[in-house]
Amino acid sequence: MPLILILVECGIELLPKVIRNHPAVKKNLSSGIYSSQLLDNALHFSAMKNLKNRDKRGRPDIIHSCLLNALGSPLNKNGNLILYIHTINNKIFEFNPKIRIARNFNRFKGLMAKLLIDGSIETENSKLIAPFKGNLKELISKFENPEVYLFSSKGKLIDNHKELFVEDLAKNYIIIIGGFQKSSFSEDIVNLSENSFSISKHSLDAWVATNRIITYYELTYRIL
Numbered sequence: 001m002p003l004i005l006i007l008v009e010c011g012i013e014l015l016p017k018v019i020r021n022h023p024a025v026k027k028n029l030s031s032g033i034y035s036s037q038l039l040d041n042a043l044h045f046s047a048m049k050n051l052k053n054r055d056k057r058g059r060p061d062i063i064h065s066c067l068l069n070a071l072g073s074p075l076n077k078n079g080n081l082i083l084y085i086h087t088i089n090n091k092i093f094e095f096n097p098k099i100r101i102a103r104n105f106n107r108f109k110g111l112m113a114k115l116l117i118d119g120s121i122e123t124e125n126s127k128l129i130a131p132f133k134g135n136l137k138e139l140i141s142k143f144e145n146p147e148v149y150l151f152s153s154k155g156k157l158i159d160n161h162k163e164l165f166v167e168d169l170a171k172n173y174i175i176i177i178g179g180f181q182k183s184s185f186s187e188d189i190v191n192l193s194e195n196s197f198s199i200s201k202h203s204l205d206a207w208v209a210t211n212r213i214i215t216y217y218e219l220t221y222r223i224l
Contacts, residue, residue: 001169003075003217004143007066007206008086008136008189010179011059013039014116022047035109037117056088056180063179064108065207067101073214078223081214084132084139085179091116092132092139099128136192143172148193150176151213152185153203155196161216164197173217177209 014037019025024047030036041048041058048054063085075081076097083095093115102108115121121129132139140146149164158164165173176192178185190196199212218224 001172002080002082003214004082004084004146004172004174005070005210005214006084006086006136006139006174006176007063007179007210008176009056009186010063010085010087011039011041011057011181012063012085012087012112012116013057013089014113015039015044016051019044019047019051033110034113034117035106038109038113040109053088053183055183059179059181060109060112061105062181062206063112064101064105065205066177066179066210067095068103069207069211070214071095071097071099071101073211073218074223075214075218080221080223086136088180090135092134092136093120094130094132096126096128096130098126136189140174140192143174145170146172146174148174148176148195150185150190150193150196151199151209152178152196153198153200154184155198157198157201161219164213165217165220167220175213177206177213179206 015025024044028036028043038060039058040060044058048058051057070076070081070083073081079097081097084092086092102111111121115129119131120127140148199209
């Protein structure tokens with residue numbers, strides 16, 4: 001069975017209307033440049049001070065690192081990864097395993113802005129990033145016999161990959177990782193599963209957790 005990975009509450013969104021007239025936003029905004037239309041804490045920090053949930057917003061760099069780790073893994077290259085992102089504004093997108101994410105961060109920002117504006121990223125032959133029209137509960141319900149795991153520094157500490165995964169082709173393991181810098185899962189996310197785990201005594205960056213969990217799954221199924 002493939003591993004189903006969902007990066008949730010990701011800080012990817014277009015510039016909110018309420019801050020578009022702020023000097024820090026106007027300084028970098030250009031209607032002809034997609035990347036300038038994406039909220040980015042590094043550029044818009046002073047404009048974001050009054051935004052709700054600002055600790056989870058404006059961090060496309062986190063998702064960039066997570067996607068590079070996930071899509072570049074042997075698991076994905078072997079055809080055994082199903083990957084979604086869920087944004088802070090409750091939009092859900094599925095990534096084609098064959099997509100090549102730009103290593104350059106500004107190009108990646110441009111891709112994400114275009115995705116949010118157009119609703120999908122397509123070529124003549126396939127959809128590279130496709131929207132899922134539903135919420136997270138509906139997404140999870142698509143999969144038979146799901147085993148849903150939330151990963152958080154507050155979860156039960158796991159020190160061996162065999163405690164997480166067993167080689168069972170009847171199970172759909174659904175992994176949920178927060179795509180934000182700090183703060184905690186919202187109540188809606190917490191309610192998705194009673195299984196909450198930690199994989200280190202330290203608080204890990206999202207891309208480190210992504211890499212480590214994928215590696216655990218690869219070890220379980222001996223994917224090289």
